[in-house]
Amino acid sequence: MHSSPSNRWPFVVLLGTIWGISECFLGIYLRQCASSISGSIMTGLAFFFLAIAFSYNRSRLTILLMVVLASLFKLVDALLLSLPIQHGAVANPLFAFLMEGLAFWIIITFFSQSWQQNFGSQLMSGAFMALAAVNLFPLVKYVTGISACVVPGTNYPLSLYYAHLAISLSALTFPAGLFLGRNLLILEEKGGLIYSNPWIKRALAPFSFLAGIGILIIFRA
Numbered sequence: 001m002h003s004s005p006s007n008r009w010p011f012v013v014l015l016g017t018i019w020g021i022s023e024c025f026l027g028i029y030l031r032q033c034a035s036s037i038s039g040s041i042m043t044g045l046a047f048f049f050l051a052i053a054f055s056y057n058r059s060r061l062t063i064l065l066m067v068v069l070a071s072l073f074k075l076v077d078a079l080l081l082s083l084p085i086q087h088g089a090v091a092n093p094l095f096a097f098l099m100e101g102l103a104f105w106i107i108i109t110f111f112s113q114s115w116q117q118n119f120g121s122q123l124m125s126g127a128f129m130a131l132a133a134v135n136l137f138p139l140v141k142y143v144t145g146i147s148a149c150v151v152p153g154t155n156y157p158l159s160l161y162y163a164h165l166a167i168s169l170s171a172l173t174f175p176a177g178l179f180l181g182r183n184l185l186i187l188e189e190k191g192g193l194i195y196s197n198p199w200i201k202r203a204l205a206p207f208s209f210l211a212g213i214g215i216l217i218i219f220r221a
Contacts, residue, residue, distance in 0.1 A: 051177025126174025
């Protein structure tokens with residue numbers, strides 16, 4: 001039994017919630033600026049979740065929804081921490097989500113579709129996504145008015161200084177996400193997931209979103 005694309009959105013909401021929560025947890029101590037390699041790790045994580053969602057639900061609107069959900073959880077986290085939007089720990093990550101989503105969209109739209117079939121192409125696609133994202137991120141100053149975090153004692157953005165790490169991680173996390181998303185869809189279509197139950201599917205989106213908000217509230221209490 002094949003699931004229709006319209007029935008796949010609840011799982012995308014769940015993935016966006018998990019991504020948003022993980023970003024908040026990884027950024028627990030980032031009240032001012034990203035520390036060393038944290039931004040690069042989050043870049044690799046972003047492409048992992050985006051790849052799962054897109055591989056599972058082949059719609060470009062999936063990318064937008066994932067970015068919106070991650071941003072919403074960052075805003076809720078900022079509210080719980082009493083941080084204004086125009087704060088480096090809030091505005092800059094929001095811009096990063098947008099650039100990661102844009103980089104993902106550019107690669108899947110304009111690159112050869114061979115990335116879907118060939119593992120080597122998938123590695124290269126993940127690397128190019130990260131390369132685009134880390135080079136776009138320093139533009140954050142012109143959008144938010146807040147400069148990107150820099151290497152201590154220099155004016156060199158951390159996103160570029162640790163670009164090699166973000167690229168290496170994304171080269172692995174992107175194909176891993178594609179593999180996981182594709183196999184989750186196969187399992188669902190075979191009825192091998194609890195999520196395949198129509199009642200659970202209907203409740204999944206609101207439950208996962210509200211549960212995510214609840215987890216953040218408890219975590220920041």
